[in-house]
Amino acid sequence: MKNIKIATIPGDGIGKEVVPAATEVLKAVSEVHGGLAFDFTDFPYSCEYYLEHGDMMPEDGLERLKDFDSIFLGAVGNVNLVPDHISLWGLLIKIRREFEQVINIRPAKVMSGVQSPLVNPNDFDLIVVRENSEGEYSSVGGRIYRGEDEIAIQNGIFSRKGTERAMRFAFELASNRKKHVTSATKSNGIYHSMPFWDEVFKDVSKDYPDITTDSQHIDALAAFFVTHPEKFDVIVASNLFGDILTDLGAGIMGSVGIAPAANINVNGKYPSMFEPVHGSAPDIIGKGIANPIGQIWTAKMMLDHFGEEELGTVLLDVIESTTHDRILTPDIGGKHTTREVTDEIIKRLKA
Numbered sequence: 123m124k125n126i127k128i129a130t131i132p133g134d135g136i137g138k139e140v141v142p143a144a145t146e147v148l149k150a151v152s153e154v155h156g157g158l159a160f161d162f163t164d165f166p167y168s169c170e171y172y173l174e175h176g177d178m179m180p181e182d183g184l185e186r187l188k189d190f191d192s193i194f195l196g197a198v199g200n201v202n203l204v205p206d207h208i209s210l211w212g213l214l215i216k217i218r219r220e221f222e223q224v225i226n227i228r229p230a231k232v233m234s235g236v237q238s239p240l241v242n243p244n245d246f247d248l249i250v251v252r253e254n255s256e257g258e259y260s261s262v263g264g265r266i267y268r269g270e271d272e273i274a275i276q277n278g279i280f281s282r283k284g285t286e287r288a289m290r291f292a293f294e295l296a297s298n299r300k301k302h303v304t305s306a307t308k309s310n311g312i313y314h315s316m317p318f319w320d321e322v323f324k325d326v327s328k329d330y331p332d333i334t335t336d337s338q339h340i341d342a343l344a345a346f347f348v349t350h351p352e353k354f355d356v357i358v359a360s361n362l363f364g365d366i367l368t369d370l371g372a373g374i375m376g377s378v379g380i381a382p383a384a385n386i387n388v389n390g391k392y393p394s395m396f397e398p399v400h401g402s403a404p405d406i407i408g409k410g411i412a413n414p415i416g417q418i419w420t421a422k423m424m425l426d427h428f429g430e431e432e433l434g435t436v437l438l439d440v441i442e443s444t445t446h447d448r449i450l451t452p453d454i455g456g457k458h459t460t461r462e463v464t465d466e467i468i469k470r471l472k473a
C-alpha cells in the first residue's frame with residue numbers, strides 16, 4: 123500500500139470550500155485504487171489565523187510541514203482582514219521560497235462543454251512554466267521620503283541559476299509534448315534583466331536541438347494567446363509574467379476557477395505544494411457555488427507528481443466528462459453547486 127501524507131491548508135475564502143471538496147475526490151480515488159491511501163492533516167493557516175496570532179503561520183509552521191509528502195493549498199488572502207502583501211508573503215510565498223519550490227507548472231486547456239472566448243478553443247492546450255522563486259517577486263527595494271517626494275524602489279532578481287533552471291524544466295517538458303518552447307520576454311523595454319533572460323534562453327536552447335523555439339514580448343504574447351493559440355506548446359516565463367499569463371489563460375479556459383497549478387521542489391528535499399491558480403474569491407464565500415474543478419484538477423497534478431499518471435488521466439477524463447455534460451458551477455455558465463459538481467465527479471469516478 124502506497125501511503126501519501128498530505129498537509130491540507132484550505133487558507134482563506136473559497137479555499138475552505140474547494141479543498142474539502144477535492145479531498146473527498148482524492149479519498150474516492152483511493153477507494154477506486156486499492157493500493158493507494160491518503161493521510162490528510164489540516165492546518166488552519168490563513169488571514170483569520172493572522173488576526174488571532176499576529177502571523178499567517180506559527181514560528182515553527184514550516185518545520186511542521188516539512189515532513190509531509192506534499193502540501194495541498196486552497197487560497198490565500200482576504201484584504202478586509204490583512205493587507206494582501208502580508209498574507210501572501212507570510213504563507214504562500216514563504217512556503218514556495220523556504221521549500222525551494224522553484225518551478226510553478228500551470229497547464230491550460232479548454233474543457234469540453236465550457237464556453238471559451240476563443241473561436242477555436244481546441245487550439246488552446248499549453249503549459250506555462252513559471253519561474254517561482256525570484257524575478258519580479260522580490261522583497262529587495264525600499265521606500266523613502268513621504269508625501270509628494272515619496273519614492274518606492276522595487277528590484278527584480280534574475281540569477282543565472284534560477285533562470286536556467288526554469289528554462290531547462292520547460293525544454294524537458296516540451297520534449298514529451300509538441301517540442302516547442304516560447305520564451306516570454308520584454309527585452310525591448312526592460313533594460314537589464316530581460317536581455318539577460320534572452321541570452322540564457324539562447325544558451326539553454328543549444329542543448330535541445332530537437333526543440334523549436336521562439337521568443338515573444340509579453341504584451342504581444344498575451345495577444346497571440348487569444349488570436350493564435352495554436353502557436354504554443356510550453357511557455358517559460360518569469361514569476362510575474364507567468365502569473366499574469368496564466369490568469370489570461372484561465373480566462374480563455376472560461377474561468378479562473380478551473381485552472382490548476384503545482385509548485386515543484388525539484389531537488390526532492392522538501393514537499394511540493396499544489397494550489398489552484400485562483401484566489402479566495404471573497405464575493406462568493408459561503409454561497410456554495412465555488413468551482414471545485416481548479417482544486418480537483420490540481421489534485422490530478424499531485425497524483426502525477428507521485429507517479430500515478432494513469433490515475434491522474436482517469437481523474438482528468440472524469441472532470442471533462444462532467445463539464446461535457448454541463449454539470450457546471452455559475453462561473454462557467456451552469457446552475458450547479460460546489461457540492462453537486464463534486465458529487466458528480468465522485469459518482470463517475472466510482473462507476
Ligand code: GGG
Nearest residue numbers: 196197198397398399400401
Ligand atoms: N491559490 C492560491 C492563491 O490564493 N493565489 C492567489 C494569488 O494571488 N497568487 C499569487 C501568485 O500565485 O503568485
